[in-house]
Amino acid sequence: MDTSRIIDLLSLWDFGSITAVEAFRTDKYRYSGNVYFFRCGEARYVMKRIDRRRAHGLLFTVLTELYKRGIPVAPPIPARGGRLAVCQDAECYYVAPFLKGAVSDDHFGIGxxxxxxxxxxxxxxxxxxxxxxxxxxxTQPPVPKTTPPSSPTPxxxxxxxxxxxxxxxxxxxxxxxxxxxxxxxxxxxxxxxxxxxxxxxxxxxxxxxxxxxxxxxxxxxxxxxxxxxxxxxxxxxxxxxxxxxxxxxxxxxxxxxxxxxxxxxxxxxxxxxxxxxxxxxxxxxxxxxxxxxxxxxxxxxxxxxxxxxxxxxxxxxxxxxxxxxxxxxxxxxxx
Incomplete structure (x- = not known):
């Protein structure tokens, strides 16, 4: 996905001026084109693309609840209107804070x-x-079957x-x-x-x-x-x-x-x-x-x-x- 497309999507959030966009890449683990880093001033964020079938309430509930309990995860940042993800066709996008640290690829080295x-x-x-x-x-009442097309599933x-x-x-x-x-x-x-x-x-x-x-x-x-x-x-x-x-x-x-x-x-x-x-x-x-x-x-x-x-x-x-x-x-x- 090109930078202009990413910035267009990010305009659905209230971040203001986006100063840099970078696709996640690594030599060891396959790059899937699903994760993008971006900056807004000095703050860093992540935008992630996921299959619409995965963009259900469980994912966002888990991230939000774990974050409340002090577990180091990146909870979703709501877009305008309170949506936790923006869905287009078969894909959904959500934005979260950047987590410090890095993946270790030297599993048996020092430390x-x-x-x-x-x-x-x-x-x-x-x-x-x-x-x-x-x-x-x-036993709880069922969730209504109709949901806005731009929202994740319940x-x-x-x-x-x-x-x-x-x-x-x-x-x-x-x-x-x-x-x-x-x-x-x-x-x-x-x-x-x-x-x-x-x-x-x-x-x-x-x-x-x-x-x-x-x-x-x-x-x-x-x-x-x-x-x-x-x-x-x-x-x-x-x-x-x-x-x-x-x-x-x-x-x-x-x-x-x-x-x-x-x-x-x-x-x-x-x-x-x-x-x-x-x-x-x-x-x-x-x-x-x-x-x-x-x-x-x-x-x-x-x-x-x-x-x-x-x-x-x-x-x-x-x-x-x-x-x-x-x-x-x-x-x-x-x-």
Whole structure:
């Protein structure tokens, strides 16, 4: 999107003179053309483009409520007329304050242990904040079906949020693995993961981030300073966020035994930091290694459906490594 188009959109907010506009770019993480930084005087802001299907009341409620609770997120700044997003065709745009900090792309460099422990503590705080957010229940009056075309969709009811089905995803991946004649190690890892979920007590569910990979966390001096991208927020186990983050770090360590040892240290510090703030249940301790495996199953299934052989291969490699190191993972995450 060119600068003039961005400035035209920003004219729907009361910012006055826009002094600079810059598209977000990074060498490590893909640039999607969805985020733009701009200045108004000395103040910095972010304009984000999201799919209209994601521009519902849940996103803006979560951001606003977390901000009220002191969680470092960027709440939406209303446009003129009080709209939290401006929608045009299939896309919506919202504006938020600029958060200090930067994405860390040196996961195993100096400060790794402090950074990992900070993440664990901050994630526990995020989960505590998400748990306090009250959404409409099924018994409340329905939201009118007609809404202005320039407004985001209404806040969904709690009952309409589908809970993540990790076990179902693992079983579906195992079925695909058998059809495609993947290795016995892959099939065995998936079957063991399914059995672990089936033989354990149910994991408690709550609102979670759902997209909590390393590129959605900001750091400054190895401390978490911001959380990004809540468009996928849903109901699920809080272990999903913890394990999704740590598996995203593992992708940089798959071909280096030295980094793999550091990854185990990072995992230990993430879990340790989390437990400083929130208590993990016995079921969560038991299933944590298998949630790591389940996340790889989710991505293997995703890349199989997308016919992305490279993506399948990378996540199969991660699955095999995790399964081969379950004893070490249990040791560093033991309660």
């Amino acid at each position: 790794m242990e402090r950074r990992s422990r900070s993440f664990g503590k901050a994630l526990a705080g995020l989960h505590a904040g998400l748990r306090e957010i009250v959404l409409p229940s099924a 806040l969904p009811k709690l009952s309409s949020l589908s809970q993540m089905d990790l076990l179902g995803q693992v079983k579906a991946c195992a079925a695909e693995a058998r059809v495609r004649r993947m290795s016995g190690e892959v099939i065995g890892a998936l079957e063991e993961t399914s059995e672990a979920f089936e033989n354990s007590g149910p994991l408690s569910a709550q609102l979670i981030h759902r997209d909590c990979h390393a590129a959605n966390v900001l750091y400054l001096d190895d401390e978490v300073t911001g959380w990004l991208d809540f468009e996928l927020t849903t109901i699920g186990s809080r272990l999903f966020d913890l394990c999704y983050y740590t598996t995203s770090l593992l992708m940089d360590a798959l071909s280096d035994p030295g980094l793999q040892r550091l990854w185990l240290m990072a995992l230990e510090n993430v879990v340790g930091g989390y437990r400083e703030v929130e208590t993990l249940t016995a079921e969560e301790h038991t299933l944590l290694p298998y949630v790591l495996l389940a996340i790889e199953a989710v991505f293997i299934l995703y890349f199989l459906k997308a016919n992305d052989a490279a993506g399948v291969g990378q996540n199969v490699q991660a699955l095999e490594w995790l399964h081969g190191n379950l004893a070490a993972i249990r040791k560093v995450t033991a309660g």
